[in-house]
Amino acid sequence: MAVRLVRDCSVLEVPAAGEVTVAEHRDIEIADGQIIAVRATGEPSKGVGDVVDGTGLLAIPGLTNSHTHSPMVMFRGAAEDVSVEDWFNVRIWPMEVNLTPERVRVGARLACAEMLLCGVTGFVDHYFHADQIARAAQELGIRADIAPTYFSSSGAEGRAAAFDAVDAILALNDPRIRASLGPHSTYTVTEKDLRITADHARDLGLKVHLHVAENMDQTRSSVERLGVTPIQVADRTGVLDAGTVIAHGCGITPADIEILAPYADRTGVSSGPKGYLKHALDPVTPVRGLLDAGVTVGAGTDGAASNNTLDVLEAMQYIALATKQQEHDVMALTISDALRIGTRGGATLSGMGSTLGALEPGRRADIVLVDLSGVHCRPVHDPRAALLYSARAISDVHTVIVDGLLVVQDHTLLTYDLQEILSDADAIASELLDLSTGGAIQHYAP
Template sequence: MRRLIVTSCSVLVVPEWGPCRVETDQDILVEDGVIAWLGPAGTGPDSAGAETVDGTGLVAVPGLVNAHTHGPMTLMRGAAEDVSVEDWFNERVWPMEVNLTPADVGLGATLACAEMLLSGVTTFADHYFHAERIADAVVRTGIRADIAPTYFSSRGRAALEESAEIAAALHGTGDGRVTASLGPHAPYTVEDADLVRLAEVADETGLRIHIHAAEHLEQTESSLARRGVTPVTVLERTGVLDAGALIAHGCGIVPDDLPTLAAHRDRTGVACCPKVYLKHALSPLTPVRSLLDAGVAVGAGTDGAAGHNTLDVWEAMRLVALTQKQAERDATWMTVSDTVRLATRGGARALGLGSRIGALEPGRAGDIVLVDLSGVHCRPVHDPVAALVYSTRASDVRTVVVDGTVVVREGRLLTVDLPELLAEIDARVPALLDTSHGRAVQHYDP
C-alpha cells in the first residue's frame, strides 16, 4: 500500500454550497492515491511508514482544475498577439498548426503539464490533435487529464471513427489518471451527421463529448441566420447534450438556451476562459450566473497558451471573479468562495469527475496543493480564502501531490528535465512559426 501523510497544514474546505473556510493544524492521510483520513494533527490513524510531507505554515488546497485548454499550444505562446479573432485563427494559429509533428505535440504537451503542475493545477481538460502524445506526457509528468482528440468534418468520416477509437483506447490509462472524451471541434466545423454519430459513439462507450460551442455572440447570431437555431439547440438536436458535454466558452449562450441546458444539468458543464475573451475584445462573457442558477456546472479554464499566454488557473479564476462582477454590475456577486469553487469542485463537475476530485475529503483522490501565503503580496492574511483568490501567484505553490504521489517538492518539478525540454523546444520554434506555406488546418468562418 502506498501511504503519504501531509502534516500540520491548514486545509481549505470547499463545500458544495456556501462559504469556504480554512481549518488550521490538520493532517491528511492518503492511501493508494485516495484520501483516507483528514483531521486535527496527531489524532489520526497510525501513519508509521508513510511518506511524510511537512505542511507547517502552508495551506492545503484541492488540486486546481483547468476546465478547458489546448496544452500543445504552449509552443505558440505569444506568437499571435493584437489581432482579431478571425486573423488569430486564419492568419496565425491554424497556419502554424500545419507545421506540428506528433513529436512537437508531445513537447508542447509536456511543457504544458510542467507549467500546470508547478502552478498547482492537477487536472486539465485538453482538446487537440495527436492525443496519444498528450496522454504520454500526462503519464510521464504525473498530472491528471481528460483528453479529447480534435475532429473536423473536413477530415472525413474515417478520421471521425479513428478519433473515437483513440479516445476509447486512452480512457482509463495511466493508472486511471487519463480519461478521455470525444472531441468534435465545434458545430460550425463539424456537420450535424457527424455530431449525431459521435453522440452514438458516446452512448455506446460511455465517453463524454468536449466541444466548442456558442463561443461568442456573433457565432450564435450566425447560426440563427444560417440555420434558424442556436449552437446549443444544435447540440441538443444531435444528441450531444444527452451524451454529456463539456462546452468550451459559451459566451454566446442566450436566455432561450438556458432551459435546454438546465434539462441536461446532470451531465453538462461549461468552461469559462475570460482572459481570451478580453484579449479578443469579445462581448458578452460566459453567463456564469445564469448557468449556475440553472444548475449547470461551470469551471475556470485558460484555453490554449497561444491566446491565454499562461496556463495559470489562479489568474483565470481571478479574472472570472472580476469580469463577472463587472458584467453583472454587482460587487457582491462571484464571492471568493464561489470563485474558489469554480476552480475546484466546479471544474471537476464540468469534466464529469465531480465524485473523484475537486475537494479534500476522505474517499476523493489525493490531489493536494500546498500554498505559501507568507509572501509580502499576501500579508497580512485577514481572510485566507480572499488571499487565495486575489493575491496568490503560481510561484506561491510549494508542493503538489497527484494521486498520492509527490510531483512537485519545494517548488521543483520532479518528473521533467526542464532544461532539456526547453532546449528541444527552442530548436523547433523557427520551423513551427513559419507560415509561408500558405496552408491552414481549417478556415475560421462560423
C-alpha cells in the same frame, strides 16, 4: 513518492454549496492515494510513505483546467493584438499545419510542467495527436481527460481517426488518463457528424468536449443560417444528452440556459474570460445565470496561444472579475463561488466530480500546498481572498500531490527534468511558426 501524511497545514474546505472556509492545524492522512482522514494535528501515525510538512501552508484541492489545448503553449505570444478572424485564419490555423506527433509531445510536456507548477493536478484537453498528450501526462504525473479533435472538413476518415485515438487512450488503461470525444465545434462539424459522435459517446459511456457558442457573433450567425442557436444545435444532435463539456459558451443566451438546465447532471460549461477580454469580445460566459440554473461551471485556460498561461488560479480570478463587471453586481461571483468553480467545478467537468475537487475522506489525494507568506499576500486577513486575488500560482504553489504521489516539492518538478523540457521546446519553437509550407488546417467562418 507516495505520501501518507500532510502534517499541520491549513485546509481549504470547499463544500458543494455555501461558504468556503479554512481550518487551521490539520493533518491530512492518505492511504493508497486516497484521503482517509482530515483531523486536528496530532502525533503522526505509523504507515507506509512520506510525511510532508505543511507548516505555514494552505492545502487546497488540486485545481482542474477544464478546457485547454495543452500543446498550444508552443504558440504562446505568437498571435497578439489581432481580431478573432485573423487569430484563426492568419496566425493559428496556418501554423498548425506544422504539427507533428513529436512536436505535440514536446509542447504537451511543457504544458504539463507549467500546470503542475501552478497547482493544476488535472486538465481537460482538446487537440490533435492526443496519444502524445496522454504519454506526456503520464510522464509528468498529471491527470488528463483528452478529447482527440476533428473537423468535418477532414471527412469520415478524420472522424474515424479521432475515434481510433480515443480507443488508443482507453487502451492505456491508466486510471489517471481519461478520454472524451472531441468534435471541434458546432460550426466546423456537421450536424450529421455531431449526431454520430454523440451516439458513439453514449455507446462508450464517455463525454463529448467541444466549442459551442464561443462568442455572441457565432450565436447570431447560427440563428441567421440555421434559425437556431449553437446550444440548440448541440441539443438536437444529442450532444447535450450524451454529456458534454461546453468550451467558453460566451454566446449562451438566457433561453439557452433553460435548454441546458435539464442536462445539468452531465453537461457543464468551462469558462476562461482572459482570451475573450484580449479579443475585445463582449459578453463573457454567463456564469451567474448558469450557476443559478444548476449548471456546473469550471475554470479553463483555453490554449496559451490566446490565454498566454495555463494558470487556473488566474482563470478563477478573471472569472470573478469579469462576472462582477458583466452583471454590475459585486455579489455576482463571490470568493467562495470562484474557489468552488476551480476545484469542484473543474473536477465535475473532468468526469471526476465524486472523487476529486475537495479535501475530504474518501476522495483521491490531489492536494496543492500554497505558500501565502509572500510580500504580495501580507498581512493575510483572509486566506481565501489572498489565495484568489493576491497569490500568483507560479511563485506561491509550493508542493503538489497527485493521486497521493508527490510530483512538485518546494517549487521543483520531481517527475521530469524541467531544463530538458524547456530546451526541447526552444529547439522547435521557430519550426512551428514557419508559414512557408502554406495552407491552413481549417478556415474560420462561423
